[in-house]
Amino acid sequence: MLRGVVFDMNGVIIDDERVHQESWRRLCRKYGFHVTEEEFRTQIFGRTELDTLKYLFKDNLDPDKLQSYLNERVQIAMEILGPNPKPTAGVVEFIKNLYKVGIPIALATSSRRPYTQFVLDRFDIKHFFKCVVTAQDIKHGKPDPEIYLTAVECIGVDPLACVAIEDSVSGITSAKRAGMKVIGITTTHSASQLQGADMVIDSFKSLETRDLEKLCS
Numbered sequence: 001m002l003r004g005v006v007f008d009m010n011g012v013i014i015d016d017e018r019v020h021q022e023s024w025r026r027l028c029r030k031y032g033f034h035v036t037e038e039e040f041r042t043q044i045f046g047r048t049e050l051d052t053l054k055y056l057f058k059d060n061l062d063p064d065k066l067q068s069y070l071n072e073r074v075q076i077a078m079e080i081l082g083p084n085p086k087p088t089a090g091v092v093e094f095i096k097n098l099y100k101v102g103i104p105i106a107l108a109t110s111s112r113r114p115y116t117q118f119v120l121d122r123f124d125i126k127h128f129f130k131c132v133v134t135a136q137d138i139k140h141g142k143p144d145p146e147i148y149l150t151a152v153e154c155i156g157v158d159p160l161a162c163v164a165i166e167d168s169v170s171g172i173t174s175a176k177r178a179g180m181k182v183i184g185i186t187t188t189h190s191a192s193q194l195q196g197a198d199m200v201i202d203s204f205k206s207l208e209t210r211d212l213e214k215l216c217s
Contacts, residue, residue, distance in 0.1 A: 002209075002216045003161035005098055006151045006180070008046075009109035011167030013095075014119050015088045016081060017188040021045060023077035024052065027069070031056075045188065046168025048110045048141030049073060074115060087123050088187060090204030097209060099128045106131040106151040108164070110141055110171075130155045143173035148180060163212045172196045181215040183207070 011017030024044055028035050033056050035044070044052045049070050053061060061069070098105055105128055109116055113134050120126035131154035133147055140146045152159045164175035167188045175182045176196060184197030191200045198215055201207050 001161055002103060002163065002213045004104045004106065004152060004155050004157035004163075005212065006106045006108050006148060006155075006162060006164045006175070007095075008164070008166045008168070008171050009107055009111060009116060009119060010046075011088075011188040012165055012185055013088060013091050013107075013123070013125075014085055015187050016077070016085065017045065017167060019080045020077050021188075022080055023073055026076055027073050028056070041189070041193075042169065046110060046142055046166075046170035048135040048138075049112065050135065051141045070112075074112075077115075085119070085122060087125075088185070088204060090207070092123060092125060094204045094207060095125055095128050101209060103209070104130045104155040104157060106133065106155045108133045108147045108151040110135050110147075112136050142168070143170040143177065145174050145177035145179075148175045148178035152178065152180070161216050163215055166197070167194075169193065169196065181212075183212070183215075 007013055010020055021040065043055050053066060053069055095105060107129050111134060113136050116132065116134050131151055133151045135141060138146045138150060148164060152162050159179035162180050164180045164182045165185060166172045166175060166182055167185050172182050172184055172194060173196065182197045184194030184200045186194065186200065186202050194200050
């Protein structure tokens, strides 16, 4: 039986994954990193900023320099995003429907708190979430299962009775390692790249609560 739903944010609630991808590409070009598309897909997209910077700089960063890069990357993303971001088609309505039928909802995002707060406030949806877990609330980012295990514990449900909604390979791996069923959405990657998910959708407009219930039955 379905007991809870945990949403990723980037590429799921807000279709900004390509914005973040481009911001990382610009940062890499600026500092002379030559990163392949495969590395972007498996080592950068969907992971925390801290894990990505450690990967790029091979852990050779002092705290002040690290914070500087973190701030610069987010600033680049905000400039690309512009003043009027839009939610992923159908996601706000889907969140409201889950809330109406009493299914606890959590957020598990690799973004830090300021950007997460910006998105939730802009779309006026924070009050629907029983729990919000960001990159600053965990020690190990996706694909480690910590962020999803933290989210399901927060809403008080068994991972086996909970569905995660993800757009990235590392996010799907994280949720699966936590013991959850996963729905992949093709905002960022193709359906074939999300084959680790239990179900793949192109839009929230085609998703119904009963689809999630079937996954947990």
